[in-house]
Amino acid sequence: MRYGLRRITMSALSLISLGALATTQMTQPWHLYVLWGGVVGIGSGCMATVFASTVASRWFVARRGLVTGALTAASASGQLVFLPVLTRVAENHGWRTVGVVIALCAIAVTPVVFLFLRNSPSDIGLLPFGASDNYEVPLPTTNPIRSAFEALRDAKNDGMFWLLWGSFFVCGFSTNGLVQTHFISAAHDHMVLAGTAAGYLALIGGFDVIGTVFSGWLTDRTSPVRLLMFYYLFRGLSLLILDPMLSAKGWGLAGFMMMYGLDWVATVPPTVALCAKRFGSQRGPLIYGWVFAGHQTGAAIAAWGAGILRDTTGSYQSSFVIAGIGCLIAAYGVTHMNRMVE
Numbered sequence: 001m002r003y004g005l006r007r008i009t010m011s012a013l014s015l016i017s018l019g020a021l022a023t024t025q026m027t028q029p030w031h032l033y034v035l036w037g038g039v040v041g042i043g044s045g046c047m048a049t050v051f052a053s054t055v056a057s058r059w060f061v062a063r064r065g066l067v068t069g070a071l072t073a074a075s076a077s078g079q080l081v082f083l084p085v086l087t088r089v090a091e092n093h094g095w096r097t098v099g100v101v102i103a104l105c106a107i108a109v110t111p112v113v114f115l116f117l118r119n120s121p122s123d124i125g126l127l128p129f130g131a132s133d134n135y136e137v138p139l140p141t142t143n144p145i146r147s148a149f150e151a152l153r154d155a156k157n158d159g160m161f162w163l164l165w166g167s168f169f170v171c172g173f174s175t176n177g178l179v180q181t182h183f184i185s186a187a188h189d190h191m192v193l194a195g196t197a198a199g200y201l202a203l204i205g206g207f208d209v210i211g212t213v214f215s216g217w218l219t220d221r222t223s224p225v226r227l228l229m230f231y232y233l234f235r236g237l238s239l240l241i242l243d244p245m246l247s248a249k250g251w252g253l254a255g256f257m258m259m260y261g262l263d264w265v266a267t268v269p270p271t272v273a274l275c276a277k278r279f280g281s282q283r284g285p286l287i288y289g290w291v292f293a294g295h296q297t298g299a300a301i302a303a304w305g306a307g308i309l310r311d312t313t314g315s316y317q318s319s320f321v322i323a324g325i326g327c328l329i330a331a332y333g334v335t336h337m338n339r340m341v342e
Contacts, residue, residue, distance in 0.1 A: 010110055053275075151279070206261065
């Protein structure tokens with residue numbers, strides 16, 4: 001990261017606070033696209049799982065999988081804390097107040113980042129965790145944008161890159177794009193109140209912390225390919241029964257959301273590890289950035305497409321089935337990586 005972790009993080013938090021606060025004054029639909037999709041999207045994207053991958057690569061030589069899992073789980077922790085609270089704020093004080101709360105939270109964290117976040121271990125006279133005494137810190141030698149596109153140019157002819165990209169496309173499609181975006185609406189179709197549905201989503205966030213950290217621990221100790229195969233298989237089967245579980249409500253749905261939460265972003269640590277293993281520790285985070293672009297592409301298509309299918313068919317069931325089948329295909333596809341990483 002040529003510009004440093006602290007500078008990027010502070011800039012990202014500033015964009016989030018600016019975009020969220022400006023959203024409270026919007027009067028046209030296109031304002032939402034620009035402010036939330038653009039300004040807040042860029043800010044949050046700067047601190048997405050690609051950021052976690054880079055931090056893990058820079059600060060750790062050993063236990064990178066565990067660290068990646070822990071950092072990725074932080075987003076789930078935010079979901080656990082903020083989603084029910086912001087839902088209640090919106091119900092009691094209006095949606096504009098939610099934008100103010102988000103902006104204030106981002107502003108409050110910025111001084112903490114400035115005071116305590118360091119760009120690399122060498123800033124405080126340390127080596128990365130697990131590094132040998134003769135470890136040499138790699139320094140950026142080219143423009144970061146140029147480096148990113150050079151990495152893509154070299155990776156685009158590699159079959160494993162497209163397997164990673166495609167499987168992560170399905171990951172984004174089946175999590176952020178579909179369930180996170182449409183679950184509350186789908187639950188409402190089954191007569192579940194918005195606040196209750198937000199609580200169910202918070203369960204996903206809570207159990208995702210456990211699942212993702214454990215996935216990182218497993219990634220350091222077993223085959224990342226096997227982990228991905230299991231995660232996508234489990235998620236696919238889960239999505240195929242989600243619509244009936246929504247009808248069941250109660251403890252049955254709560255138990256389902258707990259199990260689904262364990263698998264929510266458990267795919268991240270093994271995907272990051274495979275990028276590093278295939279493309280090297282220096283280019284691995286860059287390649288993962290492009291793979292993550294596939295994740296967000298899938299999320300965008302699901303967020304848009306599931307809404308259209310809901311308006312057309314009157315139900316989200318077809319969207320859940322499509323996502324479930326996609327996950328099963330991804331589970332089969334990742335098995336072909338075995339011979340590529342031997």
